[in-house]
Amino acid sequence: MNTYKRRKIASKLMCAAAFLCAFLTLVPLISIFGYVFAKGIASINPDFFTNLPRPVGEPGGGMSNAIVGTLILIGLSCLWAIPLGIIGGIFLSEFGNNKLGTTVRFTADVLNGVPSIVIGIFAYTLFVLPMKSFSAISGAFALGMIMIPTIMRTTEEMLRMVPRTLREAALALGISQFRTTVSIVLRTALPGILTGILLAIARIAGETAPLLFTAFGNRFWHQSLTQPIAALPLQIFVYAISPFDDWRRQAWAGAFVLIVIIFLISFISRFVIGLHYKSPSSR
Amino acid sequence: MKIKFVDQAFKRATTVMALSVVALVVLLVFSMACRSMPAIRKFGWHFLFTGTWDPVKEVFGALPFIFGTVVSSALALLIAVPVSLGIAVYLAELAPSYIKQPLSFLIELLAAIPSVVYGLWGIFALAPFLRGSIQPFLSKYFGFLPIFQGEFYGVGMLTAGIILSIMIIPTISSISREVFLAVPFSQREAALALGATRWEAIRLAVLGYARPGVMGAVILGLGRALGETMAVTMVIGNRPEISASLFAPSYTMASVIANEFTEATGNLYLSALVEIGLILFFVTLVVNIIARALVWKVSGKVKGEIRE
Numbered sequence: 001m002n003t004y005k006r007r008k009i010a011s012k013l014m015c016a017a018a019f020l021c022a023f024l025t026l027v028p029l030i031s032i033f034g035y036v037f038a039k040g041i042a043s044i045n046p047d048f049f050t051n052l053p054r055p056v057g058e059p060g061g062g063m064s065n066a067i068v069g070t071l072i073l074i075g076l077s078c079l080w081a082i083p084l085g086i087i088g089g090i091f092l093s094e095f096g097n098n099k100l101g102t103t104v105r106f107t108a109d110v111l112n113g114v115p116s117i118v119i120g121i122f123a124y125t126l127f128v129l130p131m132k133s134f135s136a137i138s139g140a141f142a143l144g145m146i147m148i149p150t151i152m153r154t155t156e157e158m159l160r161m162v163p164r165t166l167r168e169a170a171l172a173l174g175i176s177q178f179r180t181t182v183s184i185v186l187r188t189a190l191p192g193i194l195t196g197i198l199l200a201i202a203r204i205a206g207e208t209a210p211l212l213f214t215a216f217g218n219r220f221w222h223q224s225l226t227q228p229i230a231a232l233p234l235q236i237f238v239y240a241i242s243p244f245d246d247w248r249r250q251a252w253a254g255a256f257v258l259i260v261i262i263f264l265i266s267f268i269s270r271f272v273i274g275l276h277y278k279s280p281s282s283r
Numbered sequence: 284m285k286i287k288f289v290d291q292a293f294k295r296a297t298t299v300m301a302l303s304v305v306a307l308v309v310l311l312v313f314s315m316a317c318r319s320m321p322a323i324r325k326f327g328w329h330f331l332f333t334g335t336w337d338p339v340k341e342v343f344g345a346l347p348f349i350f351g352t353v354v355s356s357a358l359a360l361l362i363a364v365p366v367s368l369g370i371a372v373y374l375a376e377l378a379p380s381y382i383k384q385p386l387s388f389l390i391e392l393l394a395a396i397p398s399v400v401y402g403l404w405g406i407f408a409l410a411p412f413l414r415g416s417i418q419p420f421l422s423k424y425f426g427f428l429p430i431f432q433g434e435f436y437g438v439g440m441l442t443a444g445i446i447l448s449i450m451i452i453p454t455i456s457s458i459s460r461e462v463f464l465a466v467p468f469s470q471r472e473a474a475l476a477l478g479a480t481r482w483e484a485i486r487l488a489v490l491g492y493a494r495p496g497v498m499g500a501v502i503l504g505l506g507r508a509l510g511e512t513m514a515v516t517m518v519i520g521n522r523p524e525i526s527a528s529l530f531a532p533s534y535t536m537a538s539v540i541a542n543e544f545t546e547a548t549g550n551l552y553l554s555a556l557v558e559i560g561l562i563l564f565f566v567t568l569v570v571n572i573i574a575r576a577l578v579w580k581v582s583g584k585v586k587g588e589i590r591e
Contacts, residue, residue: 007480007483008480010480010482011480011481011482011483012482014482014485014486015377015481015482017369018369018370018372018373018376018377019369019373019377020369021365021366021367021368021369021370021373022369022370022373022374022378022386022390024366025366025370025390025393025449025452025456026389026390028393028449029389029390029392029393031404031408032396032400032401032404032408035404035407035408036400036403036404083300084300084303084304087296087297087300087301088297088300088301088304090297091297091298091300091301092301094297095294095297095298096301100298100301100302103305104301104302104304104305107304107305107308108304109571109575110308110568110571111304111307111308113506113510113567113568113570113571114311114510114564114567114568115509115510115511115512115537115563115564115567116510116512117510117512117537117540117541117560117563118311118315118510118560118563118564119311120540120544121315121318121540121544121556121557121560122310122311122314122315124544125314125315125318125557126310126314145307148304152304174286176286176289176290176293177290177293177294178289178290178292178293181293202395205397206396206397206398206399206400207397207398208397208398208399208512208513209398209512209513209537209541212541212544212545213544213545216545233397233399233513236399236400236403237399237402237513237517240399240402240403240406240407240517241406241517248407251403252403255399255400255403258397258399258400259396259397259400262395262397263395266395
């Protein structure tokens with residue numbers, strides 16, 4: 001009876017400990033969101049979205065160039081990473097059941113695990129050194145490298161989920177495999193692929209490390225895509241480690257805007273998933 | 284005939300695109316190896332074992348950074364592993380279904396916060412809190428240990444370890460939870476039928492069965508901690524010294540690259556930094572391969588890929 005009681009108590013204690021772990025983790029989460037929202041909203045104003053950064057000592061100013069810069073960088077990286085990722089995913093699901101496919105899959109997983117700062121070094125040696133200038137292009141290259149594995153593997157998974165019978169029906173009608181894949185399989189899997197792309201964008205929107213020595217940041221509007229460009233995460237970093245109160249306040253405002261952007265993208269992707277599951281996949 | 288030609292071309296084109304991704308990764312390794320050649324030639328293996336980092340005299344040794352990366356990641360695991368396992372056990376085995384969904388959503392939110400925001404919070408919220416309450420407490424009651432001695436700056440190894448642990452908890456807990464859910468129900472039922480208490484059933488049937496997968500999850504978290512840059516750079520203090528105290532400022536491999544890369548004048552300096560990047564690449568590569576092998580061992584052919 002005694003041992004039984006002890007075992008019962010031990011069981012209760014361990015279960016309580018597990019419960020505690022789960023709810024303890026919410027403490028930093030709440031603290032982070034509390035700080036970002038409280039300090040962010042307190043220091044945000046219309047100027048923040050329309051003005052350029054001001055020099056130290058001059059109050060006011062904003063991050064308009066950084067917000068636009070981040071959007072440009074995201075757009076540029078999508079421009080090359082989405083086609084490459086989707087076509088790579090098509091290869092993996094349609095022709096990838098062999099050694100070559102395994103190699104590509106393995107490489108994508110390796111790329112997914114590479115620290116983003118290392119990808120920054122790569123973009124630096126590939127673009128910044130030969131061009132002798134930090135540039136938006138090199139930043140977009142680095143961000144795209146980070147997007148590719150996510151897009152590639154989600155595309156593969158989504159294409160694999162399309163029923164075999166759908167492909168067979170199309171092929172039996174004499175449609176080429178190219179048309180079958182593009183017009184039927186890819187179309188059916190589109191919402192899933194879109195979700196993967198949005199998740200990849202949400203991931204790179206907040207990336208700072210690979211931009212440090214590629215996009216570099218800029219206190220003014222960028223002149224061209226071969227020039228340094230401002231980015232929201234970079235600006236937050238620079239302002240956060242600065243000794244000036246006004247800049248620090250703006251860092252919080254920037255963090256607030258960045259988090260809102262990222263969550264907006266995540267929510268849209270959830271919405272897309274929701275649509276996908278409501279509509280029956282057999283059209 | 285025409286269809287056959289189109290299909291052939293289609294297959295070729297997709298193959299070429301997929302191979303170009305492989306080519307990019309090969310090029311990444313190759314170009315970094317080339318760039319780091321001057322430093323590798325000059326210092327050889329000494330690079331890994333000497334602690335002098337003197338850009339003026341062009342003497343470079345990566346030991347303080349390797350030390351900082353290893354200790355901060357180990358500290359992160361020390362905190363994150365028990366907590367994540369608790370979360371995973373609670374979410375997979377104990378939680379009522381109306382708590383499961385929202386709670387796992389909230390914990391996964393932690394993974395969506397950008398690293399620079401973690402850093403910002405670390406500088407202005409976590410570091411002052413540690414300096415004000417946790418560090419005095421530790422030094423008062425555990426000050427006889429060398430790891431809890433010295434001045435409190437707020438920023439330093441301890442702060443970096445705590446921030447890293449918060450960042451890797453979602454990774455470890457969500458993969459562990461999936462591994463737990465992959466354990467067959469008959470295992471739990473067998474343990475319960477033999478008279479095990481709830482916890483004993485979890486420990487014997489679930490944790491025992493899932494051990495390789497949990498190891499995999501932990502190592503995947505380690506991979507993330509090793510390469511994490513911004514948050515650590517902002518709170519670790521950035522001083523290339525090896526100190527026994529966790530309160531002391533330190534430096535990691537990723538943060539030295541982040542801080543010094545743009546100001547690296549001279550070929551040798553740049554090449555030493557690239558070499559640190561190359562080491563970081565290979566370490567995370569090995570760590571990720573081990574982790575994936577372990578996770579696959581348990582979940583077998585899990586539907587979909589397990590990702591952060």
